[in-house]
Amino acid sequence: MRTSILYTIAGLLAAATALPTAPTASSTAQPNLSAIKSVKNSTFHTYKQGGLVRAPLISGGLKTRSSLAARTSCATSSQFTWGDNDHGGPGLVITNGGNAWDGYYMYENSCDSVPFKYFWLAPGSTQFISLPAGFQGRVSRGTDAMNLAGQPQLLGTWLELSFDPYNVNELWGDISLIRGCDGGMLMWALDGSGSWKGFTQDVLANAPVGAWAEKPDGTWVLAPGEGPTTDAETTQYLLGAVGADNAFLNDAYGDPVISSQNRRYGVWMDGGRI
Ligand SMILES: *[C@@H]1O[C@H](CO)[C@@H](O)[C@H](O)[C@H]1NC(C)=O
Ligand SMILES: *[C@@H]1O[C@H](CO)[C@@H](O)[C@H](O)[C@H]1NC(C)=O
Numbered sequence: 001m002r003t004s005i006l007y008t009i010a011g012l013l014a015a016a017t018a019l020p021t022a023p024t025a026s027s028t029a030q031p032n033l034s035a036i037k038s039v040k041n042s043t044f045h046t047y048k049q050g051g052l053v054r055a056p057l058i059s060g061g062l063k064t065r066s067s068l069a070a071r072t073s074c075a076t077s078s079q080f081t082w083g084d085n086d087h088g089g090p091g092l093v094i095t096n097g098g099n100a101w102d103g104y105y106m107y108e109n110s111c112d113s114v115p116f117k118y119f120w121l122a123p124g125s126t127q128f129i130s131l132p133a134g135f136q137g138r139v140s141r142g143t144d145a146m147n148l149a150g151q152p153q154l155l156g157t158w159l160e161l162s163f164d165p166y167n168v169n170e171l172w173g174d175i176s177l178i179r180g181c182d183g184g185m186l187m188w189a190l191d192g193s194g195s196w197k198g199f200t201q202d203v204l205a206n207a208p209v210g211a212w213a214e215k216p217d218g219t220w221v222l223a224p225g226e227g228p229t230t231d232a233e234t235t236q237y238l239l240g241a242v243g244a245d246n247a248f249l250n251d252a253y254g255d256p257v258i259s260s261q262n263r264r265y266g267v268w269m270d271g272g273r274i
Contacts, residue, residue: 003034029234030124031095031268039194046195046245050257051164051172066146076146081119083127090163090171090263091130091140093190097200098271105147108137112152116145121149123271131263132172141182141272146217155215155224156182156274159267160248164259172265173197174256176248177238179214181222183272189260197258203241206274211237221273226250 026052075242084091100123121127123127129139138158148154158179162198164170175198184203188196204222211234213223223231225238244254 001233011059019174019182029126030097031126031188033097033200036087036186036188036196036266037200039196043247044189044193044195044258046174046197046255047257048255050162050174050259051167051170052160052162052174056086073116075116078105078115079117081117081129083119084130085095086130089130090135090192091128091161092265092267093119093126093128094139094218094229094267094269095126096123096271099123099263100271102144102269102274103144103147104139104269105153106139106209112148112154114245115147116140118147130163132161133168134163134247136137138176139150141266141269141274143217143274146215149172151226153216155180156221157185157272159185159187161265169192169261169263171239171260171265173258173260173265174248175199175246176256177222177242178221178224178226178248178250179236180224181238182215182219182274184270187258187264189258190264190266191260191262193258193261197246197256198268199242199246200268200270201241202270203238206238207241208233209226210234215274252255 101120103118103120106117109113119127119129138160139158140158142153156179158176160174160176163173164172172269173187175187181203184198184200186198187198188199207222211222211231212220213231216219223234225235245256248256
């Protein structure tokens with residue numbers, strides 16, 4: 001009797017943890033966030049905009065793809081990966097620093113409706129995610145229900161990435177709160193420069209009521225800093241809580257952009273609000 005109850009509980013636990021099931025190859029080594037953030041910004045280059053491709057705000061689009069970008073059409077379906085093989089090429093070594101499985105969705109600029117690729121990371125796990133040549137776009141948190149439904153899901157923190165159109169060995173990056181903030185992200189160049197940007201503190205916990213905005217699934221996050229639904233109170237709050245040099249708040253502030261000379265970044269994402 002007792003044995004069968006134990007088996008039942010074990011079975012339930014196994015069922016609960018069996019979804020989703022991932023290969024076990026992921027690295028368990030957590031990045032040392034304080035070591036990464038202890039590198040002084042006077043020792044590496046930071047940029048207001050760098051080689052990130054940005055359209056004038058007046059045109060309505062946050063950004064358009066560079067005419068030099070290799071791709072000419074948007075993805076019509078989304079490719080799932082548990083993590084890509086790392087042959088040393090361009091990409092992200094990305095860690096889910098939260099306490100639950102999280103989904104991440106990669107969009108090319110001006111291709112907002114369908115992510116071309118997405119992946120799930122177990123809590124505390126790290127995977128390599130490759131980037132296609134000429135990529136200009138972002139990675140954001142999400143859910144399959146929202147992000148695979150064919151509608152743009154812009155609200156939230158963006159990890160922005162852009163290959164330099166003129167230097168194929170250079171990958172620009174920043175953490176952008178322009179379209180909102182659903183949690184912390186930290187990025188650091190893996191080229192030995194020590195460059196890093198982003199933040200790891202919980203800036204949602206103490207945000208003023210006027211700074212919030214709601215995702216389609218009812219989750220409350222911080223409002224965009226630019227664009228038609230911009231919220232000045234959010235930007236004022238984030239200037240203090242994050243700082244204009246650590247994340248892209250809007251075009252008026254700071255030097256939030258770095259570049260990686262080997263086209264690779266380490267990335268850490270907190271659990272966020274999804
Ligand atoms: C992380 O880095 C800090 C600062 O560089 C260092 O003092 C600490 O020992 C490191 N922690 C681990 C677990 O390596
Ligand atoms: C550099 O770091 C200092 C101290 O943290 C900060 O006040 C400043 O805004 C940073 N500047 C840039 C360009 O990142």
